[in-house]
Amino acid sequence: MQSFTWINAKSIEEVKGALAKHGKKARIFAGGGDLTTLMKERIDTPEFVVNIGDVKDIHYIREEKDGLHIGAMTILADLAEHEAVLGRYTALAEAAGAVASPQLRNMGSIGGNLCQRPRCWYYRGAFHCYKKGGDFCFAVTGDNRYYHSILKGELCYMVHPSDTAVALLALDARITIAGPQKEKTVKAEDFFIGPRQDVLRENILQPAELITEIVVPTPPANTRSTFLKTRIRGSWDFALASVAVRCTAKNGVCQAARLALGGVAPVPLRVERAERALAGKKITRELSQQAAQLATAGARPMTMNRYKVDLTRSLVEKALLAVA
Amino acid sequence: MATTKGDERLRMSRRSFLKGMGVGAATSTALATGLVKPRAGKAAVPPLVEGLSYVPVELKINGRRYALTIEARRTLADVLRTELNLTGTKIGCDRAECGACTVIVDGRAMYGCSLLAVNVQGREIETIEGLAKNGRLHPLQEAFIEYDAYQCGFCTPGQILAGKAFLDKKKSPTLAEVKQALSGNICRCGAYHHIFEAVLAAAKKL
CATH class of the missing domain: 1.10.150.120 ([2Fe-2S]-binding domain)
Incomplete structure (x- = not known):
């Protein structure tokens, strides 16, 4: 690990000040799970590391009138076990509980989980790929069986590694960003960006910005949600494919649905075509199969990950039948 | 560079003996086993390389306080093993995948290889060495x-x-x-x- 200066910020103002001063030379340290590994491998070599773990006012889970408010530094294990989250925002609790291992869920924060870097083994290895400023994606001609995309891949064929992001998309969450300008709030689906927009990053955050809060709106009555994930290793791993669905139904008839996929594209992917196919219809096995087909329509699997298309479809089907 | 508050007698362990066999390592052995006691919180050894970021760190491990001056980049697992001679904590993969470095911080299991020592100050750290009480195993x-x-x-x-x-x-x-x-x-x-x-x-x- 390259040496760095440790800045232990105590308030958001201090974090913003440090980020504004050091710009691209600084990184935010939340739980540290991803950043320490990136620094050990020298994939990232910041000169300043700004710790936000001691910033008091970003550790909270509060249920308010408009919904669930989560401080960016909230620990994933707390989110996975929180009664209100389990009850009304089930997909989020399930996604937080499906992240990595118990130890990492005790360390990792929701904000950090959303800002993870790719798990592509060429990015993590000694390959000068697009993500590192190179001009090649080694996964295209190389081994692309696990952490590479079947949808929306271009230039870089990574898949976004965050589980909670997929749940947040399905739950229509908003992300609050602080920085040198006025605080702003964006939809979860607008937070993430694909390689065509900027191949060097996975979200809209500028070097001097950070996530401060996530707000999940109160779901309408008769709404259920769930998150399902498949991984190569049962005990813990990143998703080969995952799906989060939120469905408002009356007497088995779907009134509105939101559906998002993980592990299949460079961004957590909302699939509105499939959502529209569900509205106003009784959710049956046939309908969920149709929605699953629509969710993966236009898939362009790579040389070794064609199986992900079927895997994703079966997850979508299973998730829809679970919440119907 | 490490010292413990309180009266700790110097004991020769297999590890410190092996380390002591190398002449170059003699100084660090003496420091690590408590022969030399720098004042708590002060940079006892100035950085050898310009630009390295040394910080005073105080850790509470198994109910005992340790004060040392280390680089900010050092992980808890590394500091436990090489500075404090608490070698019960193992480093397997050193990348948060295997769990050999698991320690308990404020009651929660975490990976010592992915925590920075500077970031666990003021927290209750439990390692395997702290489990046995009064000569009785947990x-x-x-x-x-x-x-x-x-x-x-x-x-x-x-x-x-x-x-x-x-x-x-x-x-x-x-x-x-x-x-x-x-x-x-x-x-x-x-x-x-x-x-x-x-x-x-x-x-x-x-």
Whole structure:
């Protein structure tokens, strides 16, 4: 690990000040799970590391009138076990509980989980790929069986590694960003960006910005949600494919649905075509199969990950039948 | 560079003996075993290389306070082993995947290889060395012996601490819950079956 200066910020103002001063030379340290590994491998070599773990006012889970408010530094294990989250925002609790291992869920924060870097083994290895400023994606001609995309891949064929992001998309969450300008709030689906927009990053955050809060709106009555994930290793791993669905139904008839996929594209992917196919219809096995087909329509699997298309479809089907 | 508050007698361990065999390592051995006691919180050894970021760090491990001056980039697992001679904490993968470095921080199991020592100041850290009390093994340690819950033993401290953090909160767990709680710890010998049995047996005694 390259040496760095440790800045232990105590308030958001201090974090913003440090980020504004050091710009691209600084990184935010939340739980540290991803950043320490990136620094050990020298994939990232910041000169300043700004710790936000001691910033008091970003550790909270509060249920308010408009919904669930989560401080960016909230620990994933707390989110996975929180009664209100389990009850009304089930997909989020399930996604937080499906992240990595118990130890990492005790360390990792929701904000950090959303800002993870790719798990592509060429990015993590000694390959000068697009993500590192190179001009090649080694996964295209190389081994692309696990952490590479079947949808929306271009230039870089990574898949976004965050589980909670997929749940947040399905739950229509908003992300609050602080920085040198006025605080702003964006939809979860607008937070993430694909390689065509900027191949060097996975979200809209500028070097001097950070996530401060996530707000999940109160779901309408008769709404259920769930998150399902498949991984190569049962005990813990990143998703080969995952799906989060939120469905408002009356007497088995779907009134509105939101559906998002993980592990299949460079961004957590909302699939509105499939959502529209569900509205106003009784959710049956046939309908969920149709929605699953629509969710993966236009898939362009790579040389070794064609199986992900079927895997994703079966997850979508299973998730829809679970919440119907 | 490390020192302990309180009266710790110097004991010759296998590790410090081996380290002492190298002449170049003699100074660091003396420092690490407590022969030389720099004042708490002061940079006793100035950085050898310009630009390195040394910081005073105070850690609370197994109820005892340690003051040392280290680089900010050093992980807790590394500091435990090389500065404080608490070598019960193992480093396997050094990338948050295997669990050999598991320690308990404020009651929660975490990977010591991915925590920076500078970032766990003021928190209660428990390592495998802190489990036995008054010469008596912790019930979980006894159960690991009774159920033969290891082969090579390298993952054992991490397995026991993951189990302890879990059993401190959960009474009478099911096998499925034990498996889930220990899912972040890999045993390359494949002693999982015995490990789960040991944790279930210890749960009955706690």
